[in-house]
Amino acid sequence: MSAELPTVVCVDGDDETRSATVEALETAGFEVRPCDSVVAVETAMDDSVGCVVTTATLPDGDGFDVVELVRDRRPDCPCIFFTGEPPADLPRGGRDQVVEYVPRSVPGAHDRLVEVVTAAATEVTQAAYPLPEDETERLAALAEYDVDELSALDTFERLTSLITSHFDIDVAFVGLVGAQEERFVACEGANWRTLSREDTICTHTILTDDVMVVENVQEDPRFAAVERLEELDIRSYAGARITDDDGNALGAVCCIHGEPRSYTQAEREDLRRFADEVQEQLALRRRLGTGGD
Numbered sequence: 001m002s003a004e005l006p007t008v009v010c011v012d013g014d015d016e017t018r019s020a021t022v023e024a025l026e027t028a029g030f031e032v033r034p035c036d037s038v039v040a041v042e043t044a045m046d047d048s049v050g051c052v053v054t055t056a057t058l059p060d061g062d063g064f065d066v067v068e069l070v071r072d073r074r075p076d077c078p079c080i081f082f083t084g085e086p087p088a089d090l091p092r093g094g095r096d097q098v099v100e101y102v103p104r105s106v107p108g109a110h111d112r113l114v115e116v117v118t119a120a121a122t123e124v125t126q127a128a129y130p131l132p133e134d135e136t137e138r139l140a141a142l143a144e145y146d147v148d149e150l151s152a153l154d155t156f157e158r159l160t161s162l163i164t165s166h167f168d169i170d171v172a173f174v175g176l177v178g179a180q181e182e183r184f185v186a187c188e189g190a191n192w193r194t195l196s197r198e199d200t201i202c203t204h205t206i207l208t209d210d211v212m213v214v215e216n217v218q219e220d221p222r223f224a225a226v227e228r229l230e231e232l233d234i235r236s237y238a239g240a241r242i243t244d245d246d247g248n249a250l251g252a253v254c255c256i257h258g259e260p261r262s263y264t265q266a267e268r269e270d271l272r273r274f275a276d277e278v279q280e281q282l283a284l285r286r287r288l289g290t291g292g293d
Contacts, residue, residue: 006050024110141248156186176251205239206249216260236261240275
């Protein structure tokens with residue numbers, strides 16, 4: 001069972017209460033990383049962490065400092081308050097990021113905590129958007145490309161205009177996938193600026209070397225229930241990953257249409273070439289902007 005469950009970070013400044021919580025979670029099959037402070041959480045967080053359990057008051061801050069730190073590192077990771085303070089007495093009130101509050105004072109508190117952690121961790125593993133294994137390195141690489149400063153927008157706008165004509169589609173865009181949202185640095189056929197990471201198909205595209213095609217979004221179980229895609233009238237999708245010279249996925253070049261649509265092998269290869277052109281333009285302008293060769 002433990003091999004199938006993500007790691008849990010357990011944060012509590014009191015050694016005795018922290019040890020009891022860790023024991024309960026480990027008995028349930030979780031690998032647990034105990035932390036006694038906000039600073040310790042910063043060291044403990046990595047891509048294997050699937051849930052964070054924290055108390056309200058800590059030696060160097062409070063539980064909401066933990067939540068903010070986790071959100072910066074892993075925006076999809078649930079945080080659960082396990083504390084003796086009632087909700088009304090929490091240091092800064094409730095926040096959406098806290099999955100659930102579990103009071104220590106109730107009978108069987110540790111059993112209840114295990115149930116909540118299991119449900120939260122399973123939901124994230126199965127339902128939230130997938131993250132690349134090298135997400136931290138990928139985001140660091142993406143930060144090196146300041147598209148506005150590199151004066152690449154005009155180039156990408158011309159390119160997306162060409163893509164819409166070439167494929168006879170409604171919308172084409174160049175999107176860079178950040179930690180929590182995708183930013184459309186050029187978009188022909190629509191006025192889209194950003195899309196939340198959990199709502200964008202490109203968060204799946206950056207996981208594969210192949211051109212990703214969704215012929216009918218409404219028939220794909222990954223995307224059929226995403227209301228934002230319905231609102232934007234996205235019925236079909238094709239996307240080719242933008243990858244830098246070190247193999248980091250930066251985003252995607254995409255085709256969108258308001259009707260179901262398939263793509264031939266030749267069309268997929270053309271879209272791949274468009275994505276390669278975007279990366280070449282990004283690399284060129286980065287070198288020029290930094291004075292590189």
